[in-house]
Amino acid sequence: MQTKNTVPPTEARDAADPDIRAQIDQLEESLDTLIARLDQFHASHGVLRMAPLPIVPGDTHLPLTLRVREFEEADRPALRVLYVASRNATFTWNPIDGHRADDFDAHTQGERILVAESHGRILGFASIWEADSFVHLLFVHPAFTRMGIGRALLTRSAACCATHPTLKCLTANHNAVTFYHAQGWQTLREETGPEGAFFLMTKT
Numbered sequence: 268m269q270t271k272n273t274v275p276p277t278e279a280r281d282a283a284d285p286d287i288r289a290q291i292d293q294l295e296e297s298l299d300t301l302i303a304r305l306d307q308f309h310a311s312h313g314v315l316r317m318a319p320l321p322i323v324p325g326d327t328h329l330p331l332t333l334r335v336r337e338f339e340e341a342d343r344p345a346l347r348v349l350y351v352a353s354r355n356a357t358f359t360w361n362p363i364d365g366h367r368a369d370d371f372d373a374h375t376q377g378e379r380i381l382v383a384e385s386h387g388r389i390l391g392f393a394s395i396w397e398a399d400s401f402v403h404l405l406f407v408h409p410a411f412t413r414m415g416i417g418r419a420l421l422t423r424s425a426a427c428c429a430t431h432p433t434l435k436c437l438t439a440n441h442n443a444v445t446f447y448h449a450q451g452w453q454t455l456r457e458e459t460g461p462e463g464a465f466f467l468m469t470k471t
Contacts, residue, residue: 333414434468437465454468
């Protein structure tokens with residue numbers, strides 16, 4: 268059973284004991300530092316800064332105020348930037364100019380898109396082809412990896428599937444393969460596609 272926190276964040280902080288307040292403050296400072304690093308990354312790579320986006324009340328709350336919500340059309344510019352940055356950092360064997368902003372539109376067409384955001388900034392997304400319970404894409408901005416964002420997106424994506432979810436993961440993407448196995452996904456078989464060898468995986 269999931270318990271929803273109905274206390275606004277500022278009131279929750281005031282209600283906490285001093286030790287918890289100190290931990291919350293420290294975590295928020297860490298997030299601010301990471302956001303600054305993200306801005307530096309954008310500046311050094313000539314990428315547009317992600318504009319703040321509205322926080323939608325009532326969505327699922329996760330640690331560090333991370334929330335996973337449904338896609339809104341206003342998210343598209345930030346997601347295009349994130350998609351390019353994440354693929355450049357992950358698929359290092361591809362030419363860097365092979366990843367284009369409008370790929371996001373083509374690769375997610377007709378799919379359900381989930382967005383992970385914190386403090387009004389988009390940090391990751393997943394897209395699902397619901398007819399086949401297939402998690403097509405899952406990307407987190409390279410400046411915000413290993414913070415539980417991918418896990419939150421994967422969990423929410425699997426919950427959106429009507430049957431056992433599946434996904435494909437390139438065998439060359441060792442970090443992703445390790446991540447999916449750690450989340451309880453199993454490899455069904457290895458196949459080869461246009462981008463190379465991949466594992467077909469599922470979660471039962």
